[in-house]
Amino acid sequence: xxxxxxxxxxxxxxxxxxxxxxxxxxxxxxxxxxxxxxxxxxxxxxxxxxxxxxxxxxxxxxxxxxxxxxxxxxxxxxxxxxxxxxxxxxxxxxxxxxxxxxxxxxxxxxxxxx
Amino acid sequence: xxxxxxxxxxxxxxxxxxxxxxxxxxxxxxxxxxxxxxxxxxxxxxxxxxxxxxxxxxxxxxxxxxxxxxxxxxxxxxxxxxxxxxxxxxxxxxxxxxxxxxxxxxxxxxxxxx
Numbered sequence: 001x002x003x004x005x006x007x008x009x010x011x012x013x014x015x016x017x018x019x020x021x022x023x024x025x026x027x028x029x030x031x032x033x034x035x036x037x038x039x040x041x042x043x044x045x046x047x048x049x050x051x052x053x054x055x056x057x058x059x060x061x062x063x064x065x066x067x068x069x070x071x072x073x074x075x076x077x078x079x080x081x082x083x084x085x086x087x088x089x090x091x092x093x094x095x096x097x098x099x100x101x102x103x104x105x106x107x108x109x110x111x112x113x114x
Numbered sequence: 115x116x117x118x119x120x121x122x123x124x125x126x127x128x129x130x131x132x133x134x135x136x137x138x139x140x141x142x143x144x145x146x147x148x149x150x151x152x153x154x155x156x157x158x159x160x161x162x163x164x165x166x167x168x169x170x171x172x173x174x175x176x177x178x179x180x181x182x183x184x185x186x187x188x189x190x191x192x193x194x195x196x197x198x199x200x201x202x203x204x205x206x207x208x209x210x211x212x213x214x215x216x217x218x219x220x221x222x223x224x225x226x227x228x
Contacts, residue, residue: 032215043120043204043219044158051215090158094215101148101173102208102215106157 002027002093006105013081014113021076021108023065023091032094033074034102035065039087047089050074061085086112116141120205120220127227133178133192135223137205140186145207147188148217149180152202161203164188200227 003026013019025031032051036044048059055067065076074091091105117140127133139145149161160173162180170180177196181189188205202224206217
């Protein structure tokens, strides 16, 4: 069975600082990997995804993530955080198939200080 | 383009009352549909998913039920609400092709049971 671990429940950064949110997965084959963002009281929005190919993927809002097979990781990064980036971030792992059920991590809450 | 609608957005219900949350998808056919719940400070819990009309799989035993009367309609129900049913309910849809793993979420329904 697949699983996702987001070891940080909360992350606090200052506006303008760089950001890295950690995600580790467990899956027997090459996974499909995702990062979603959830603003307070809203649904989740896809930030970026990795299916295959280049292990460094670019997403919306200036985010990027790097797939590292040897470390079973898919960490999310942003070089300079804006106050509007304060939100909950979810990593997810998936696979191909019609009856697909994605597995989400518990989320990391990002707090941005001015 | 595809859109997903959830309603009501906010609901306050007494213990023991019934529940009906509705989700509809536009702009796609034969989607996979999902109901998730988010309790305060916790991650996403998959409640139900559906791969077609009348086909519902339950992930967690509870007093909730789901139905899919039409291809793009997914309903979450309860005959008698419990205090523990309070939370943020999210509907999502996913496709059937290689992009099936990408979920699109609705804006959510906030349920408070008093």
